[in-house]
Amino acid sequence: MNNQIFHHAIRVIPSSCKGCTHCMKQCPTQAIRIRHGKAEINGELCIDCGQCMAVCPNDAIKVEQDPFNQLENYEVRVAIVPAVFFAQFPDTVTFGEILGALYAIGFTHIYLAETGVDILNVLGAEEEEVELPLISNFCPAVQRLIQIRFPLLVGNLSRLRPPAQVTAIFARSELAQLTIHPGIFYFTPCAAKIAQFKTEGSEENKLFDGIINIDTAYNIVSTYLAKHDQMRKGSLTFSMYTKQALLWSLVKGQIPSHHGRTLAVDEMHNVIEFLEILEEEEQTNLQFLELEACAEGCMGGILTVRNRFLASERLKHYSQQLPETLDEAFKDRIRSQSKAFHDNILLPPFEATMAIGLDTDRSRALYKLQKVTDILKVLPGIDCGLCGSPTCKSLAEDIARNKASLKQCVVLKLRNAQTSSSLSRIWGDQAKAEDVQKDDRE
Numbered sequence: 141m142n143n144q145i146f147h148h149a150i151r152v153i154p155s156s157c158k159g160c161t162h163c164m165k166q167c168p169t170q171a172i173r174i175r176h177g178k179a180e181i182n183g184e185l186c187i188d189c190g191q192c193m194a195v196c197p198n199d200a201i202k203v204e205q206d207p208f209n210q211l212e213n214y215e216v217r218v219a220i221v222p223a224v225f226f227a228q229f230p231d232t233v234t235f236g237e238i239l240g241a242l243y244a245i246g247f248t249h250i251y252l253a254e255t256g257v258d259i260l261n262v263l264g265a266e267e268e269e270v271e272l273p274l275i276s277n278f279c280p281a282v283q284r285l286i287q288i289r290f291p292l293l294v295g296n297l298s299r300l301r302p303p304a305q306v307t308a309i310f311a312r313s314e315l316a317q318l319t320i321h322p323g324i325f326y327f328t329p330c331a332a333k334i335a336q337f338k339t340e341g342s343e344e345n346k347l348f349d350g351i352i353n354i355d356t357a358y359n360i361v362s363t364y365l366a367k368h369d370q371m372r373k374g375s376l377t378f379s380m381y382t383k384q385a386l387l388w389s390l391v392k393g394q395i396p397s398h399h400g401r402t403l404a405v406d407e408m409h410n411v412i413e414f415l416e417i418l419e420e421e422e423q424t425n426l427q428f429l430e431l432e433a434c435a436e437g438c439m440g441g442i443l444t445v446r447n448r449f450l451a452s453e454r455l456k457h458y459s460q461q462l463p464e465t466l467d468e469a470f471k472d473r474i475r476s477q478s479k480a481f482h483d484n485i486l487l488p489p490f491e492a493t494m495a496i497g498l499d500t501d502r503s504r505a506l507y508k509l510q511k512v513t514d515i516l517k518v519l520p521g522i523d524c525g526l527c528g529s530p531t532c533k534s535l536a537e538d539i540a541r542n543k544a545s546l547k548q549c550v551v552l553k554l555r556n557a558q559t560s561s562s563l564s565r566i567w568g569d570q571a572k573a574e575d576v577q578k579d580d581r582e
Contacts, residue, residue, distance in 0.1 A: 146183070161525045168408040171187075172192060187284040210350045211325070214322060217249070218251065220326045222327060223254055223387075224354070224389055224439055227454045227455045242357075252378070254388045257397070273403075273424060277298045285411070286490075300485065301484075309480050324350075337351050402428040411432070509540075520551045524551060
């Protein structure tokens with residue numbers, strides 16, 4: 141996904157927002173500011189990880205959602221369902237009952253998203269040589285983070301298609317005899333997947349016809365099950381899958397597919413901390429990195445409904461009865477669709493999409509960088525957030541960009557009015573555009 145205008149799935153509801161700063165302080169990329177008492181999201185920095193929504197006490201942050209009746213536009217309706225969806229239900233609800241409900245509410249074919257893991261193994265798909273450590277591209281929020289904030293590591297991203305994409309290609313090829321245009325829908329546990337799928341020109345945008353939030357699907361299926369005591373159980377269209385495939389989306393789920401020294405890191409703040417270390421240290425002796433934006437991987441996605449630890453435990457328990465490899469009949473079924481993957485296993489090379497810094501002009505950017513340094517010397521440095529920026533450094537940068545005023549630092553004004561007046565003489569009380577432009581010309 142290169143050079144596209146990135147779609148964002150997370151929205152602030154101004155009428156519900158109270159400017160409490162919870163989201164601003166939680167955002168791992170400092171993409172949120174409080175302006176005029178309301179949260180505002182900077183699209184250049186936002187990676188749609190959803191941590192802002194998770195901590196909002198006022199239900200003021202929402203995730204985009206498509207209507208479920210979009211299924212009606214297609215005669216053949218295919219669901220690509222990740223294992224995390226089945227784990228949302230209690231143990232008293234079987235996989236067969238869940239599948240039966242999905243067929244009853246409108247789907248004609250259902251594939252496990254992680255079947256793509258087994259498909260890649262059967263086809264013997266191999267990664268092209270990249271810089272080590274190889275970094276998984278499975279988590280779209282992490283992928284976006286690297287493209288924006290860690291451009292030197294873009295070349296480390298895996299180019300093998302993630303499992304859901306592989307399964308979508310397989311399903312479309314296998315069902316071609318039924319229809320040329322099946323409707324293929326993905327069940328998503330997070331906002332980052334929605335953003336990725338809806339970005340025009342992205343691989344996901346090309347492969348999928350719609351996306352359904354897991355919490356929405358869960359509510360529909362749960363309601364159906366509650367109304368039907370006796371119901372027919374269903375099965376997956378491709379009914380066999382391995383233990384490795386089922387556990388793929390859990391933390392360390394990808395590790396068995398790689399040799400050598402590997403490491404799994406989950407939760408976005410931990411991921412950022414590790415990537416900063418990785419960017420500085422040339423030698424880590426690691427061959428593979430599995431990085432997950434959410435705690436416990438996809439089980440911790442913001443659109444999931446069950447406790448992530450209980451959900452993880454259910455999949456681990458269920459996986460104990462699964463085989464290590466597919467039966468030959470299923471392997472042959474995969475091989476019969478191998479033409480669909482000819483020159484189609486690898487993604488295009490990833491490119492950095494760095495956010496705009498202090499200024500597009502290098503000389504002006506260096507000038508403003510010095511101004512940031514000067515301002516930081518007198519700001520309190522306590523990162524209280526009362527100014528509407530997450531840290532004192534981000535406030536200084538906002539002032540340099542002419543997007544904030546010194547008057548916003550409440551602590552500075554209360555602590556030392558003389559210092560505040562001295563700074564105001566540098567920047568002006570309101571940091572007016574004409575004053576900054578004049579200062580830049582000098």
